[in-house]
Amino acid sequence: MRMSGNRLWIAALGGVHEIGKNMYLLQYAEDIIVIDCGSKFPDESLLGIDLIIPDIAYLLSNADKVRALVVTHGHEDHIGGIPYLLKQLNIPVYASRLTLGLIENKLKEHGLLRQTELHTIDADSALNFGSITTTFFKTNHSIPDCLGVVFDTPEGTVVHTGDFKFDMTPVNRQYPDIHKMAEIGKKGVRFLLSESTNAERPGFTPSERLVGGHMEEAFQKAERRIFVSTFASNVHRLQQIVDAAALTGRKLALLGRSMVNVVGVAQELGYLNVPEGMLVETAEAAKLEPERIAVLCTGSQGEPMAALSRLANSSHRQLAIEAGDTVLIAANPIPGNERNVARIVDNLYILGAKVIYGSRSELHVSGHGSQEELKLMLTLMKPEYFIPIHGEYRMLHHHSLLAEAVGVDSSKIFILRNGDIVESSGGTVRQPARLPAGQILVDGLGIGDIGNVVLRDRRQLSADGILITVITLSQNDGRLLNEPDTISRGFVYIRNSETLIEEINQLVTATLNKMNKNDLGQWNVMKSTIKDTLGKFLYEKTKRRPMILPIIIEV
DSSP states (O other), X not given: OOOOSSOEEEEEEESBSSSSOOEEEEEETTEEEEEOOOOBOOOTTSTTOOEEEEOOHHHHHTXXXXXXXXXXXXXXXXXXXXXXXXXXXXXXXXXXXXXXXXHHHHHHHTTOTTTOOEEEOOTTOEEEETTEEEEEEEOBOSSSSOEEEEEEETTEEEXXXXXXXXXXXXXXXXXXXXXXXXXXXXXXXXXEEEEOTTTTSOSOOOOTHHHHHHHHHHHHHOOSOXXXXXXXXXXXXXXXXXXXXXXXXXXXXXXXXXXXXXXXXXXXXXXXXXXXXXEEOHHHHHHSOGGGEEEEESOTTOOTTSHHHHHHTTOOSSOOOOTTOEEEEOSOOOTTOHXXXXXXXXXXHHTTOEEEOSGGGTOOOOSSOOHHHHHHHHHXXXXXXXXXXXXXXXXXXXXXXXXXXXXXXGGGBOOOOTTOEEEEETTEEEOOSOOOOOEEEEETTEESOOOHHHHHHHHHHHHHOEEEEEEEEOTTTOOBOSOOEEEEESSOOGGGOHHHHHHHHHHHHHHHHHSOHHHHTOHHHHHHHHHHHHHHHHHHHHSOOOEEEEEEEEO
């Protein structure tokens, strides 16, 4: 699909009707700007999948028009897909200092750093991409250096807020630039794209600074070792953990690759102040007296392979949680992760740890604005048209109601699906045909090579296992030379099911004997007949549907 004529398109390639893999595009005539390129983690139905990234088919088919990737901040749901995008489409990347530092880490891992054009921007930057002028404004969130983006086009001004809250007492003193936002609104905003994560939550989101006092109190009360798990990218939270460790005279060890990477980048760029000599290696931490060490680790969302999960399962190679240790989970579970987090908390209690977690612990505040802050952004920008983004449908819906409450005409609010376009041409706004949009699955080194058929097979294997029957035939006359050899994995335990296995072998033999001579020479027909016959038999016997794999050998 290609645009014809001079018109403005605003589209979502990811990030709506979902949490994660945020990616939006703005196109005027021959100029396309991409905003963010995030990833998200798979749910339990996507067996073996490591990561989900946006479908960039439209960008690849219009590669000559893509001018830049502009990144609002450094969270995974906004930068996690960048290496996979740049492998296929080498475009300039524009981001703030810390965000660029985190992106550089990813590009090093993928061997892309030398060949990528990176540009540092801040709230005072102004960029020209053909017919689109791009400027920025400061917001605050749970990571430093967050930016909102303003696109001035021949069809009017488009504002993308990025993720934001209005924290008037930020830990890092990066205040939201409310005056600049008001000036942008005063000049006139045609379209506002604003994040919707907390659109269901009334009131204001508390300041991150409130967490610091509760963190220090928890550190002071702890009698033995302290393990703290939080989002690695929440640099403000990391600073408050460092401060609490310094206050109580504890050394600090880091567990988890992403934690080590973020702390390293944030320290190097001056966003995280760690006293000299505080950080120690894991091996040294294991030898220190319990009251002198704190451990900062990944895994607050219950990820099975993350550090906290391995500690809770007593499978970490260097450290173990013991009775009397304190575990602080300084993050709330993202929707869908509650069961995994609950399982870890149970295991921690079984080990005898004191666990402080959940909303009552006051060790976490959201990085996203609640309803009153979303209304404040709408009031400052005063958009003619509103597009809620960054959230599941119910969040987008509630955000649209907030927009109506502050005066936006309901007919000028667009709740998009991934791939939907809002078009403005000559002052007329409409929704034309959709762009290709979906999700690309990353499995190991494979990108997009796992489809529905493979996932269906994986689900079947995980649910009912596999049954392999090996058949040996004569090459001369097609006769069955030996009794079939049946192998089961994940279906039944053969030693305890000898009678069933014998019945299976007899059924395969009988099925082959009943087939006419013409069919015996056609392997596909033979395999299909055996699968159908065994499938019906096994379901009647066991009410299970294992994957059945006949293997035919000619001798």
